Amino acid sequence: MLRLTTVGRRTGQQRSVILGYFEDGANLVSLAMNGWGSPSRPGGSICRRTRTRPVDLVDGPRQVRGHAATGDERSRLWARWRAIDKNLDGYAARRSSETAVVVLAPRPGASEALRARLGG
DSSP states (O other): OEEEEEEOTTTOOEEEEEEOOEEETTEEEEEEOSSTTOOOOOHHHHHHHTSSEEEEETTEEEEEEEEEOOHHHHHHHHHHHHHHOTTHHHHHHTSSSOOEEEEEEEOTTOOHHHHHHTTO
């Protein structure tokens, strides 16, 4: 699990959300669902809030930039999520819009420690 803390655009208040994820190379991959089957669309919101943000992981914080996966990237990452949760397609079918697959990539200039840990 990772913790993403953002600051409200209107309120200025900090809010944290806990997200499931898996690692895809140097990237962290999560799903933008506001609960299974919820009709709201948090994908764009998560991507906007992670333009340049730290996320907290068990091994410490990472600076990331978020984007919604599209095309072949989305298909590949969705298949990995389906391997984790066999019911994923059923949950997604309850929603009126496509579920965003959010890629949290290391921010350019991220720590040397992260690159060394990943063998880069």
